[in-house]
Amino acid sequence: MRLEGKVAIVTGAGRGIGRGCAKRFAAEGAAVVAADVYDEGGVEVAAEIESEGGRAIFAHCDISDSVQAAALVQTAVDTYGGLDVSLNCAGIIPIDGSDVLETEEVEWDRVIGVNLKGTFLICQAAAREMTKKGTGSIINIASVTALMAIGNQAAYVASKAGVNGLTKSMAIGLAHRGVRVNAIGPGSIETDMMAVILTDEEATARVMARTPLNRMGQPEDIAGTALFLASDDSSYITGQTIYVEGGRLALNHTMPPKG
Amino acid sequence: MRLEGKRALITGGGRGIGRACARRFVAEGASVVLGDILLDEGRAVAAELTQAGGKATFVECDVTDVGQVNNFVAAGVDALGEIDILFNNAGIIGPGTDFLETTEDEFRRIIEINVFGAFRVAQATGRHMVDQGISGSIINTGSMVSALANPDQAAYVSSKHGIHGLTKAMALALAEHGIRVNAVGPGTIKTAVAEAVLVNETAYRRVLSRIPLGYIGEPEDVAGPVVFLASDESSYMTGQIIYPDGGRLALNHVMPVKELPAA
Numbered sequence: 314m315r316l317e318g319k320v321a322i323v324t325g326a327g328r329g330i331g332r333g334c335a336k337r338f339a340a341e342g343a344a345v346v347a348a349d350v351y352d353e354g355g356v357e358v359a360a361e362i363e364s365e366g367g368r369a370i371f372a373h374c375d376i377s378d379s380v381q382a383a384a385l386v387q388t389a390v391d392t393y394g395g396l397d398v399s400l401n402c403a404g405i406i407p408i409d410g411s412d413v414l415e416t417e418e419v420e421w422d423r424v425i426g427v428n429l430k431g432t433f434l435i436c437q438a439a440a441r442e443m444t445k446k447g448t449g450s451i452i453n454i455a456s457v458t459a460l461m462a463i464g465n466q467a468a469y470v471a472s473k474a475g476v477n478g479l480t481k482s483m484a485i486g487l488a489h490r491g492v493r494v495n496a497i498g499p500g501s502i503e504t505d506m507m508a509v510i511l512t513d514e515e516a517t518a519r520v521m522a523r524t525p526l527n528r529m530g531q532p533e534d535i536a537g538t539a540l541f542l543a544s545d546d547s548s549y550i551t552g553q554t555i556y557v558e559g560g561r562l563a564l565n566h567t568m569p570p571k572g
Numbered sequence: 573m574r575l576e577g578k579r580a581l582i583t584g585g586g587r588g589i590g591r592a593c594a595r596r597f598v599a600e601g602a603s604v605v606l607g608d609i610l611l612d613e614g615r616a617v618a619a620e621l622t623q624a625g626g627k628a629t630f631v632e633c634d635v636t637d638v639g640q641v642n643n644f645v646a647a648g649v650d651a652l653g654e655i656d657i658l659f660n661n662a663g664i665i666g667p668g669t670d671f672l673e674t675t676e677d678e679f680r681r682i683i684e685i686n687v688f689g690a691f692r693v694a695q696a697t698g699r700h701m702v703d704q705g706i707s708g709s710i711i712n713t714g715s716m717v718s719a720l721a722n723p724d725q726a727a728y729v730s731s732k733h734g735i736h737g738l739t740k741a742m743a744l745a746l747a748e749h750g751i752r753v754n755a756v757g758p759g760t761i762k763t764a765v766a767e768a769v770l771v772n773e774t775a776y777r778r779v780l781s782r783i784p785l786g787y788i789g790e791p792e793d794v795a796g797p798v799v800f801l802a803s804d805e806s807s808y809m810t811g812q813i814i815y816p817d818g819g820r821l822a823l824n825h826v827m828p829v830k831e832l833p834a835a
Contacts, residue, residue, distance in 0.1 A: 481822035488784030488819050488827070500808070525747035530808045537805030546796030549759070549789045552822025556812055560747055563740035563811030568747075 315544050317342035320393040322385060324376055324403035324435055327354025329504030330454065331402030333532025334539045338400070339367030341540060344393040348374040348385050349403065368393075376403045376431030379438075386438040398543040399439035400452045404428045404472075408509050410465030421468045428472035429479065436483055440492050447491035452542045453480050454535075455498040457558040473498075477554050484552030493551040495542045500558025503529040522567040525560030574803045576601035579652035581645065583633060583693055584662035586613030588763040589713065592791030593659050593798050598626035600799055602657065605648040607633030607693075609662075635662045635689025645696040654704050657802045658697045660690050661713040663731070668724035679727040686731035691738060694753075698746055707750030711801045712739050714757040716817045732757075736813055743811030752810040754801045759817025761789045773832065781826040784819030787833055 321338045325331030327349035335347045339362040347362070347369050349355035355371040362369035370392055374385040389396045405427050407420055432453050443449025456473035463470065476496055484494040501507060501520050507529070511517050521527055538557050541547055556562055580597050584590035585606030591613075597604050598621045606628065608614035614630040621628035629651045633644035648655055663686040669678065690712055701708040715732040722729060735755060742753040760766060760779055766788065770776045780786060797814045800806055815821055 484819055484822050485784050485824075485827075489786060493785075525744055526750075526752075526808065526810060527747070534808035537803075537807075538800075538809070541797075541800045541805065544796075546800060547816075548796070549785065549793035549816040549818050550797065550814070551785060551819040553815060555809070555814060557806075557808050559808055560743050560810040563743050 314342035315540060316398070319343045319397040319543070320346075320389055320395050321398035321400060321543065322346045322348060322389050322396065322435075322439065323400045324348045324374060324385075326358055326402070327351035329402070329506055330499065330502060330532045330535045331400075332358050334400055334402060334536045335369065336362060337533065337536035337540055338398070338543070339365075339369055343398065345369040346372050346385065346389045346392065348372045350375050376401070376435050377426045379434050382431070382434040382438045385435070386442050390442060395446065396439060396442045396449065398450050398452070399435060400539055400543070401432050401435050402454050403431060404454060406466060406469045406506055406509055410463075412465060413467050416467050424468035425472050425475070428469065429475040432476055433479055436479070436494065440483065440487055443492045444487065444490045449492045450543050450547075451483070451492060451494045452539055453494070453496040455480070455496045455554050457498050457500045457556060457561055459498060459554070460562060480554060481552045488551060493547070495547070495550060495552065496554040497535055497538050497542070498554045498556040498558065499530060499535050500524065500556070500561050501529050502535060503531055523561055523564060524558070525564055525568055527568065528559065530557060530559060573601035574799060574805070575657070578602040578656045578802070579654055580604045580657035580659060580802070581607065581648045581655055581697060582659040582661060583607045583635060583644075584713070585630075586610035586617060589758065589761065589791045589794045590659070590661045591617050592795045593661070594621060594628065596792070596795035596799055597657075597659075597802070598624070598628060603627035603652055605629045605631060605651050607631055607644045607662065609634045633662070635693055636684050638692055641692045641696055645693070645700060649700060654706055655697055655700055656706060656708050658694065658708070658710045659713075659798060659802070660693050660710060662689055662693070663713055665728055666725070668722070670724060671726050674726060682727035682731050683734070686728070687734045687738065690735060694738070694742060698742070698751065701751050702746070702749050708752075709802050709806075710742065710751065710753045711798055712753070712755040714739070714755040714813050716757050716759045716815055716820055718755070718757045718813060719815070719821060739813060740811045747810060752807070754806070754809055754811065755813040756794055756797050756801065757813045757815040757817065758794045759783065759789055759815065759820050761791055761794060763791065776832055777829050780829045780832070782820055782823060784823055784827055786827065787818065789816060789818060
């Protein structure tokens, strides 16, 4: 029970990585505020956690709205008495992507608004609370694409590289105030969001040829890393992005195809 | 008990980071075989862990000697049955020397121990894991100077950059066998070597001004990340390096240093 007695916010908890992390945090003893704009999923995960003997509530939150971000932190304080961990999994990716010559300004603004500005707003709201006590861990979700890009998601890739920079800057800014800020850079994780990219078998084969461990990641793989960053085992780590991507970043060419 | 039932080899286990990891591995339920050239220290750690109820053995191991390395791994297999984890940690830092004065012998010695030594132990252990079909975890000891540099440690910096490259190459080579290979890159950690520097107040302030979290790390601060990399919780990670460095790699300029921490 490595998060016994801790209070954690998990945004994007309604599905995918956020859902996996919310469940793992609760299983490790944390009281979880599961936040999402996808209310159905958020309500469901909170109910599931409670039925399994954990503690969780659902809170609707659009992280790109500063009022909602602040209210989410207040909900954690009002419900569970404080805030120790903020894990920001909420994020969007445009379906089908767009040719970089066609990417529209409104799409750019929306993706940056949620993925980068929204992450900033949640981090700031969480940090304002955590610095009162002088202790806390903030974890953002970047992406392997922050370092190795894909060509039809300029806004998404830029937003994730931005999350890396934001993480470092906030880590430095908060280092003397007891709050650590780190990020996780997932590779190809089997979620609904990944289905946007893996449209067919050929796309999957292409991705596997670039994944040395030859499997998709699971939300649980990210949850284990999030737990590490939330816990005291990472107490001397701040301003880092830990990449969980099955070895892709080490790979020059491609892996031989598997039978 | 996150390493319950796991069997680990640790080189450089006689003191500092190796010793802290040996203690933590055993506390998390693993059985360990320690290697070192420091015989008294190595035996003392094994005795301490055995007395505390853990399973720990010491075997002499000079990583520059392939015979001793093979013997160490074989002895580890004898004692433990199979090896799930290797903490490939043996290494030296060497004194700082002006780059233009650095001798070939000095340079060769550091590369020999830090890189060749790591290669020998990793290869011998990797062969065992592949032969036995073990989806193991290997953790190499890098350093923050796997990414940064100091002007008076060309050999040491080169060796730790080399460890980063070795980690990636090994990760790719062993991926098909389900063996993960990652590294830990400690920042400034309180060990016998570091403490000699920190007696000097000016040097201490200079070091602290480059650590956002404002304190020198303890060996236990490295053990946490090593346990994570050894455990199944990092099972989708390979070819990576985690830096417990108090935030140094993120820092552009310097932090203000008001007071030195109490001793």
